[in-house]
Amino acid sequence: MARFIFVTGGVVSSLGKGLSSASLAYLLQSRGFNVRLRKLDPYLNVDPGTMSPFQHGEVFVTDDGAETDLDLGHYERFSGISAKKSDNITTGKIYSDVLRKERKGGYLGKTVQVIPHITDRIKDFIKSDTSKEDFVICEIGGIVGDIESLPFVEAIRQFSNDVGKKNALFIHLTLVPYLKASDEIKTKPTQHSVKELRSLGIQPDIIICRSERPIPLEHRKKISLFCNVGIENVIQTVDVKTIYEAPISFNRENLDKQVLEYFKMKSKKKxxxxxxxxxxxxxxxxxxTINIAIIGKYVELKDAYKSLDEALTHGGIDNNSKINLVRIDSENLKISEIKKKLQGVSGVLIPGGFGKRGTEGKIEAIKYAREKKIPFFGICFGMQMAIIEFARNKLNIKKATSSEFGLGGIPIIGLISEWNKDGKLIKGTDKDLGGTMRLGLYEAKLKENSLIRKIYKSKSIQERHRHRYEVNIDYKDQFEKNGLIFSGLSPDKKLPEIIELKNHPWFIAVQFHPEFKSRPLAPHPLFSSFIKAAKNHR
Known part of the structure; x- marks a missing residue:
């Protein structure tokens, strides 16, 4: 039977529950155990697919086509385990499932209530699709005390009783702030957070204390005393210089050792x-140091391009280089400023996005990178913008546009109405926005003697998608006669997946999201190649 580890947070959000969970997963995995990571989100959206990146950060996409919380990206990057649809659930999805069952008479006339029906559905999710796992780590979104998270906290309390305390462990992550004015570290917020958790019926077994400074032993003893946790289970996590130092830091603090000791288990390997x-x-x-410009609409919030930022870092690691990200807001990018903004930049990247806002700035930046021979990388929407730029300025289709931007012009980018997935025909729609796109892993066939085939060292690839608009394949010959090669196509040759430019040091754009599959221990070949080209740019 799997052992279940529940990670809750207190005091403030964004303390690093996801990073802590991911680091613990790697440590347990490195000791020879099978690990699964899950996220329970307390918001009412069915998934984050329709949420603004400004509000929620990026939407991470799994192989099987789930739109999930960005923490699943942390999980994958640290553990190397591909997440599934069954690894992320929200309050919205929980209530939707329960109400659907109620409408069908599935509760046999009973009054449907939060307890036991909502909590039972949460418990079903926690234990579902688990068979070979030694550990299942479940992160609870939000912080203890939020009204939204109460059903989840109650559900994991019940779950612990159901499976027995010897099979369930509670980890609580809190803030231990340093007050500069009084030159003091304060434990009171942690004490209050644990008190709140205990009032809901959960006694934490391990407390992870996030602090910007080392926590003195006397303060850790105080937390141990007032929170009823052994001193050896008061784990400090001091701010690290890079997130990839986190597994080292947690191991140094014996987090993985204490988890195994709690479950009375021994490490399978060193x-x-x-x-x-x-x-x-x-x-x-x-x-x-290599300067890479990211030109997008959501640059004000770093989490909006979290996987992308990390993938570029991975490419830098592979090229023994630091990556300095120059974030440029495409909405406010004026044509007259492009030369100045891109001065000193060795690579230009246009990320995914939706809507017309900010597109003209992106198109002009692509033109500059193309003409000035600056390495260029377009991802998803970035590929569509590259197509429009080339059509306007090289094919002389001055009114080239996307049907996403409304009527008028020549739509060389259009809404995809249907596509093949494993031999099955899937219908697309723009009536419902959530979960209706081309999502998840799809195959692409790579053109012989192309740069992309040289980079991947393969005839075909599988990459994750998230889009509902496609490049019109009817223009393929016209583009290729002018030097823009369609070097990757769907197996049925109907959907352009990759384009690359002849007579340019590195100009590639892809319809998929390669950043979702990049790992620090296994950088994605596209990002490694892009950074290598940028490194050699003069």
Whole structure:
């Protein structure tokens, strides 16, 4: 039977529950155990697919086509385990499932209530689709005390009783702030957070204390005393210089050791932290810095492009270089400023996005990168913008546009109405926005003697998608006669997947999201190649 680890948070949000869960997963995995990571989100959206990146950050997409919380990206990058649809659920999905069952008479006339029906559905999710796992780590979104998270907290309390305390462990992550004015570290917020958790029926077994400074032993003893947790289970996590130092830090603090001791389990093999030490050394000590411009609408919020930022870092690690991200707001990018904004930049990247806002700035930036021979990388929407730029300025289709931007012009980018998935025909729609796109893993066939085939070293690839508009294949010959090659196509040759430009040091755009599959221990080949080209740019 799997052991279940529940990770809750207190005091403030964004303390790093996802990073802590992911680091613990790697440590347990490195000790020889099978691990699964899950996220329970307390918001009412069915999934984050319709949420603004400004509000929620990026939407992470799994192989099987789930639109999920960005923490699942952390899970994958640290553990190397591909997440599934069954690894992320929200309050909205829970209530939707329960109400659907109620409408069909599934409760046999009973009054449907939060307890037991909502909590039972949460418990079903926690234990579903688990068979070979030694550990299932479940992160509870939000913080203890939020009204939205109460059903989840009650559900994991019940779950612990159902499976027995020897099979369930509670980890609580809190803030231990340092007050500069009084030069003091304060434990009171942690005490209050644990008191709140205990009032809901849960006694934490391990407390992870996030602090910007080392926590003195006397303060840790105080937390131990007032929170009823052994001193050895008061784990400090001091701010690290790079997130990839986190597994090393947690191991140094014996987090994984204490988890195994709680479950009375022994390590199956010796832990290996050398890969993370090597990465940390590269990031912190390398002197070569490469400036990469990310031109998008959501640059004000770093989490909006979280996987992308990390994938670029991975490409830098592979090239023994630091990546300096130059974030440029495409909405406010004026044509007259492009040369100045891109001065000193060795690579230009246009990420995914939706809607017309900010597109003209992106198109002009692509034109500049194309003409000035600056390495260019377009992802999803970035590929569509590259197509429009080339059509307007090289094919002389001045009114080239996307049907996404409304009527008028020549739509060389259009809404995809249907596509093949494993031999099945799937119908698309724009009536409902959530979960109706081309989502998840799809195959692409790579053109012989192309740059993309050289990069991947393969005839075909599988990459994750998230889009509902496609490049019109009817223009393929016209583009290729003018030097823009369609070097990757869907197996039925109806959907353009990759384009690349002849007579340019590195100009590639893809319809999929390669950043979702990049790992610090296994950088994605496209990002490694892009950074190598940028490194060689003069």
């Amino acid at each position: 832990i290996n932290l050398n890969p993370w030490k090597k990465i940390t050394k590269t990031i912190l000590n390398t002197k070569k």
